[in-house]
Each structure stands twice: as structure tokens, then as C-alpha cells.
Amino acid sequence: MLRRLPEAVVNRIAAGEVVERPAAALKELVENAIDAGAGRIDCALRAGGAAWISVDDDGAGIPRDDLALALERHATSKLAGDDLVDIRTLGFRGEALPSIGSVSRLTIVSRAEGAEGAWRIAVDNGELGALEPAARARGTRVEAAGLFRAVPARLKFLKSARAEYLAAADMLKRLAMARPSVAFSLEHDGRRAWASPAAPDPLARLADVLGAEFADNSVAVALEAEGIRLSGHAGLPTWHRGTAQAQYLFVNGRPVRDRLLQGAVRAGYEELVPRGRFPVLALFLDLPPDRVDVNVHPAKTEIRFRDGGRVRSLIVSALRRALAEEGHRAAAPAGFHRGGVGAAAAPLMGRFRPGGTAAPPLELAERAAVWQAPLDPALAPSAPPPAPESPETVDLPLGAARAQLHDTYIVAQTGDGVVLVDQHAAHERLVLERMRRALADGRPPRQALLLPEVVELDEAGAERLAAKAEELGELGLVLERFGPEAVLVRETPAALGEADVKGLVRDLADDLAEHGLALALKERLEDVAATMACHGSVRAGRRLGAQEMDALLREMEATPRSGQCNHGRPTYVELKLADIERLFGRR
Ligand code: ADP
Ligand code: MG
Numbered sequence: 001m002l003r004r005l006p007e008a009v010v011n012r013i014a015a016g017e018v019v020e021r022p023a024a025a026l027k028e029l030v031e032n033a034i035d036a037g038a039g040r041i042d043c044a045l046r047a048g049g050a051a052w053i054s055v056d057d058d059g060a061g062i063p064r065d066d067l068a069l070a071l072e073r074h075a076t077s078k079l080a081g082d083d084l085v086d087i088r089t090l091g092f093r094g095e096a097l098p099s100i101g102s103v104s105r106l107t108i109v110s111r112a113e114g115a116e117g118a119w120r121i122a123v124d125n126g127e128l129g130a131l132e133p134a135a136r137a138r139g140t141r142v143e144a145a146g147l148f149r150a151v152p153a154r155l156k157f158l159k160s161a162r163a164e165y166l167a168a169a170d171m172l173k174r175l176a177m178a179r180p181s182v183a184f185s186l187e188h189d190g191r192r193a194w195a196s197p198a199a200p201d202p203l204a205r206l207a208d209v210l211g212a213e214f215a216d217n218s219v220a221v222a223l224e225a226e227g228i229r230l231s232g233h234a235g236l237p238t239w240h241r242g243t244a245q246a247q248y249l250f251v252n253g254r255p256v257r258d259r260l261l262q263g264a265v266r267a268g269y270e271e272l273v274p275r276g277r278f279p280v281l282a283l284f285l286d287l288p289p290d291r292v293d294v295n296v297h298p299a300k301t302e303i304r305f306r307d308g309g310r311v312r313s314l315i316v317s318a319l320r321r322a323l324a325e326e327g328h329r330a331a332a333p334a335g336f337h338r339g340g341v342g343a344a345a346a347p348l349m350g351r352f353r354p355g356g357t358a359a360p361p362l363e364l365a366e367r368a369a370v371w372q373a374p375l376d377p378a379l380a381p382s383a384p385p386p387a388p389e390s391p392e393t394v395d396l397p398l399g400a401a402r403a404q405l406h407d408t409y410i411v412a413q414t415g416d417g418v419v420l421v422d423q424h425a426a427h428e429r430l431v432l433e434r435m436r437r438a439l440a441d442g443r444p445p446r447q448a449l450l451l452p453e454v455v456e457l458d459e460a461g462a463e464r465l466a467a468k469a470e471e472l473g474e475l476g477l478v479l480e481r482f483g484p485e486a487v488l489v490r491e492t493p494a495a496l497g498e499a500d501v502k503g504l505v506r507d508l509a510d511d512l513a514e515h516g517l518a519l520a521l522k523e524r525l526e527d528v529a530a531t532m533a534c535h536g537s538v539r540a541g542r543r544l545g546a547q548e549m550d551a552l553l554r555e556m557e558a559t560p561r562s563g564q565c566n567h568g569r570p571t572y573v574e575l576k577l578a579d580i581e582r583l584f585g586r587r
Contacts (some may be wrong), residue, residue: 008126011102012151018099021158022049022147023167028096029142030175033057034182035078035089036140039198043172044187048164050147050155058139061112067131068119070108073098087289097142102126103154104147110140125150156451169194173209174255177248177282180205206233206282213239214280219325221283223318228287228311230318235280237272237323238563238570248282251292256303261285262365264312268319271432271526272561274568285311324560348398391551397557398572401549407541410549417576419553420583423544425565426556432566433559436526439475445494446476453489453501454482461509462487468512479505 005013019025026049033041036059046052062070069075076094079087100106101123111118120134148154158164165188173194177186180202185195199205209214219234232250249261261283269279296302305311393400396419399414408422438444457465465472466481473479476493489501544552556562557570565571581587 001245007073008102011098011126012075014095015099015103015154016096018093019103019147020154021167022053022164023171025049025096025100025144025147025304026053026168027171027175028091028100029053029055029144030172031090032096032142033059033140034175034179035091037062038139038182040183042185042187045165045168046189048158048161048188049168050158050161050164052143052145053147053168054141054143056139056141058137061115061138061140062110063112063115064110064119064131067110067119068128071097071101071106071121071123083546087294088252092501093295100144100147103151104144104149107143107145109134109136111136111138113138124556125190165193171255177202177205177209178250178253178255178284201544202231202284203233210280210282218281219322221281221318221322223314225314227291227313228285230283230285230314232283233281234268234283234319234322235461236563237269237279237561237568240273240277240279242277244278247278250282250284251294251303252286252289253284254294254301254303257300257389258303260305260308260312261315263320264315266494267312267316269323270562271336272323272568277568283315285315287311287405308503396554398553401546401553404544404549407543410544410552412549412553414574416578417574419572419574420579421553421556421572422565422570423542423549423552425553425569426571429562429565429571430552430555430559433560444476444490446478446492448491449489449501454551455489455502455505456486457486457506458507461506461513463503464512465509472508477504477508 002210017026022045026043026045027425030041030043031279033055036057038057038059040058042056044052044054064078072094074094075098078089078092078094097106097108102125105122105124107118107120107122109118118134118136120132122129148158159167160186169186169188172184172186172462176182177197180199183196183198186193196205196208199208203215203220206218214233214235217239219237221232221234223230235246244262247262247265249256249258249265251258251261265281265283273279291306293304293306394413395415397414398419399412399417401412403409403411404423410422410423412419412421460518462481462485465487469479469481476491477489478491479487481487482488487505489505492501492504563571578587
């Protein structure tokens with residue numbers, strides 16, 4: 001027999017998707033408070049939220065006549081028109097309240113803006129109660145008791161109260177990060193668990209959520225292009241974690257988990273963070289609502305971009321730029337403070353920005369020298385001439401080189417501290433950055449093949465490559481169309497050495513088909529540059545003269561990303577005099 005399901009059953013089915021655990025119910029209620037324009041949102045949980053969830057706000061409130069409707073399925077005040085392209089609120093599906101009401105004892109007490117008094121309505125596992133007068137100030141309080149008690153199948157899947165609480169707290173903090181001007185508080189089992197007052201700026205709120213060290217160990221990210229705005233703070237590459245859990249990504253104020261965005265973050269930190277490690281960051285992407293679809297899943301944490309490629313490249317370049325500008329700073333390696341200093345010590349990290357010293361311009365001849373440099377463990381010929389020891393050297397960010405220890409570490413004196421440089425790690429980064437510059441603004445040297453090589457492809461592949469011949473030529477790969485289904489390769493980038501021309505060209509054709517870009521070639525060149533940098537760099541264990549050491553420090557100051565080696569480890573650490581004094585108990 002075919003029959004329409006009663007509304008209560010429909011709601012319960014929907015509840016499985018919308019509020020599959022207490023954290024999800026809390027999220028929906030807090031989103032409603034935010035959408036209502038609240039300036040203050042107070043939340044309380046009991047037993048991880050399974051026993052009790054309440055959210056109290058000072059927002060616009062719900063008018064008496066709308067209270068019953070708010071509990072009806074698909075009733076929303078948030079969609080002005082009937083299309084789903086212009087979504088500016090966190091909610092829009094009109095599902096949360098009826099869903100939660102179908103699997104708990106839900107009570108709403110609300111006083112609307114300008115109303116004489118407040119009203120209360122309750123729904124007990126789908127059974128709607130009567131409207132009653134109540135008392136409260138403007139705003140809304142929603143309480144959900146005994147979540148899933150009437151749905152044993154769902155109750156079975158809840159984790160421990162502790163685990164559910166942690167998930168709910170994480171959810172609340174994510175929402176709070178995107179709304180610095182709203183004050184939040186969270187109580188668990190009667191105790192204050194977390195609170196954050198209205199913050200004067202986004203960074204203050206981030207510090208409240210991620211800890212004060214985040215402010216010291218991150219750089220601001222800001223970029224706007226083609227109607228897309230990216231802002232936020234990116235952790236220094238040396239400050240990384242074992243999971244992507246601490247990567248907070250927001251699209252139009254909505255916390256999201258999105259592969260495209262995560263991939264872009266990975267690419268932005270490429271070579272700066274060791275494999276399998278994840279930087280900490282909070283990035284806010286804002287774009288016109290019609291360029292992103294948030295209506296992919298009832299929980300609204302999945303999204304689709306209309307133009308993913310553009311979003312990705314914006315994020316990658318914004319991160320690279322921000323990290324390069326602050327590239328000298330290295331976070332204090334974990335554990336460095338151990339052994340007596342304790343928490344009193346300030347983070348041991350550089351805080352200067354490049355720009356105080358001009359980057360030594362790379363002459364073309366030097367560039368060529370870099371590319372063809374034999375892999376000889378000497379400082380590359382393009383190192384700037386050593387600065388004579390002068391009193392001012394001490395005032396430069398990395399100071400004046402004073403000694404070399406264990407033929408591996410350079411000790412330098414700065415205006416107010418001591419800098420310890422890992423000479424190999426530092427030099428490796430400098431060599432890589434030189435090669436990159438040669439790649440970016442020069443034409444990498446290329447070598448003619450003794451015999452031009454014919455590479456057979458399908459017709460589409462040959463056509464795509466021929467269409468990009470000019471761009472490829474700039475990267476050092478000179479080729480031309482050779483009949484309908486082949487290309488003829490005449491020259492290859494010198495840095496690739498004895499390249500597997502066929503393999504490279506076929507990879508390129510695939511790349512062009514998939515991304516419209518010659519990614520493979522750039523990536524291979526970067527790979528080669530990184531390998532050459534590693535092998536061509538001054539080894540640990542080689543003695544350096546005073547001038548060589550100073551030259552290394554000066555080039556680090558002028559080079560982007562020089563705070564980390566190519567494997568993401570710090571290249572130097574700084575100990576302020578104040579830290580040393582603390583070590584000796586003088587402060
Ligand atoms: P949605 O948020 O998708 O509209 P909900 O079921 O979450 O759906 O809420 C239904 C309606 O109830 C909202 O559209 C809004 O008008 C009203 N509402 C819910 N919570 C609040 C609140 N805290 N303050 C003011 N209005 C609210
Ligand atoms: Mg809602």
C-alpha cells in the first residue's frame with residue numbers, strides 16, 4: 001500500500017541528516033541566533049548535549065504569530081525570492097527547528113523586536129503544544145531536552161558525552177571565528193567552558209579560539225580579485241600540526257570543509273611544510289552568493305564553487321605572497337623552551353620583515369651560473385659581496401656573524417639577542433629561491449636536442465600542445481606540430497638534464513587537457529630546482545669564514561621564505577637577551 005508519510009515521520013527522517021548529533025543541533029540553533037542579528041549568544045549543554053542544549057540570544061526574536069509556523073517544515077523567513085542563488089543567511093532550508101522538535105522536547109521562548117511581551121511554544125517529539133505568554137527581554141531562547149531519546153537507533157550512535165561535548169564546542173568555536181563582533185559563551189554541565197567577548201577585530205577572536213600564540217605565529221592574508229575577497233591569518237610554516245583539524249575555512253561566513261580549499265592551502269604551503277604536516281590557519285573567503293552553491297547537503301558544510309579554478313589560484317597566490325613577505329620568521333620549535341625557561345619565555349622567533357635590506361639583484365650571467373652551477377659544496381657565485389663588519393650589522397635582523405659552532409651553526413649577535421642559524425638549511429632555501437627567480441622572471445636556459453624527437457600523441461593532444469607552444473618555449477621546451485598526431489621537440493629545459501622527452505610531453509598534454517595549464521613542466525622544474533638546491537648547498541660540516549657567514553645572513557634577510565628550509569624546518573632560531581636573562585634567573 002502506498003501512503004504519504006505523516007509529517008512527524010518526515011521530520012524524523014530529515015532530522016537524521018540535519019541534526020545527526022548534538023553538535024549539529026547546536027550549530028543550527030546558533031546559526032539561527034546569528035541570522036537574527038544577535039550581539040550575544042549564550043549556549044549550554046548537558047551530557048555533551050544529549051541531555052540538554054539551550055541557546056539564548058538577544059536577536060530580533062520571533063513574532064507571536066510566527067512561533068508555530070517556525071516549527072513547521074520548510075517554513076523560513078530567510079528566502080526572499082524563490083530561487084536559491086542569493087543566499088545571505090546561514091539558514092534557508094526551514095528544516096532545523098521542525099527536525100530538532102521531532103527528536104527532542106523543544107521549547108522556544110521569544111520576544112520579538114517591539115513586541116509587548118514574550119511567548120512560549122513547545123513541541124514534544126513532534127507533538128505541538130499550545131502557545132502561552134511568557135516573560136523575557138528581546139530575543140530568543142531555544143531549549144532541546146532529551147535529544148534522540150525517542151529514537152533509540154540514533155541514540156546508539158552517539159559517542160561518549162565528552163566526545164559529543166568536544167565536537168559541539170569545536171562547532172561553536174568555528175561559528176564564533178567568523179563572527180568576531182558577537183559575544184559567545186558556552187556552559188557544560190553547569191560550568192563555564194568557554195567564553196569570548198565581542199572582539200574588536202577578527203584576529204582578537206582568532207586568538208581567543210586558537211590561543212594567544214596564534215597571533216604571534218601567523219601572518220595576515222588579504223587579497224581581493226574579480227569579486228572574490230580572501231582575508232584571515234595563516235600560521236607560520238614552522239608552526240604545524242599532525243592533522244588538518246586546525247585549518248579553519250569559511251565561505252561567506254559559513255564554516256566549511258572542502259577539498260578544493262584544502263588542496264589550495266596545501267599548494268600555498270608547498271615545500272614550506274613537511275609532508276604529512278598541516279599548518280594552522282583561518283581563512284575567510286567572501287564571494288557573491290550566486291558564485292557558490294551552499295545547498296549541496298542539509299548540514300550546509302559542503303559547497304560547490306561556480307569557478308573553482310579561480311578560487312584555488314587566488315588562495316594559492318595569496319598564501320604564497322603572505323608567507324613570502326614574512327618568510328624570515330620562524331616559529332619557535334616545540335620544546336625549545338624546555339629545560340628551565342618554562343612558559344615565561346617569549347616565543348623564540350624572528351619578528352622582522354624583509355624590506356629593510358634590498359634584495360641583491362640577480363644579474364643574468366649569475367642566473368645562468370646558478371642554473372649551470374656544478375653541484376659543488378661552495379657558496380654559489382651569486383652570493384652578494386660580504387659586508388664589512390660595521391656597527392650597523394648588529395642592527396640588521398639577523399645580526400653580525402660572530403662564530404661558527406660544530407662547522408654547522410652560525411652564531412650571530414643582534415641588537416637585543418642571539419641568532420643561531422643552521423647553515424645548510426638556510427643555504428638550501430637561498431639556492432632554491434634563486435633558481436625560482438630565474439624560473440619566474442628569466443627564461444630558464446634550454447638545450448638543443450642533438451636529434452629532434454618526434455612524440456606521437458592523439459590529435460587533440462598534439463593540437464593543445466601546439467597551441468601552447470609559445471608559453472612552453474618560455475619554460476624552455478621548444479616544440480612544434482608534426483603532422484596530425486605528433487609534435488617535434490627541438491629543445492628542452494637545461495635544468496631537466498637528460499629528460500625523458502616523451503614522458504614529459506605526454507604528461508603535458510594530459511595536463512593541458514585537464515587544467516588547461518602546463519603544470520607538469522613547472523612542477524618538474526621546481527622539483528629539479530629543489531633537488532639541485534639540496535645537493536648544491538653548503539653542507540653542514542663545512543667551515544665558513546666570517547665574511548661568508550655574514551653574506552649568508554644578509555642574503556637570508558633579502559630572500560622570501562628564508563625562515564624555513566625546503567623541507568619546512570626552521571633555518572634559524574632567535575634567543576632574545578630577555579630570554580637569556582630569564583634562563584639565568586636574572587629576571
Ligand atoms: P531556517 O533557519 O532555515 O529558516 P529554521 O528551522 O532553523 O529554518 O528556523 C525557522 C525560522 O524560525 C527561521 O526562518 C526564523 O524566522 C525563525 N527563527 C529560528 N530561530 C530564531 C532565532 N533565534 N531568532 C529569531 N528567529 C528565529
Ligand atoms: Mg536555521
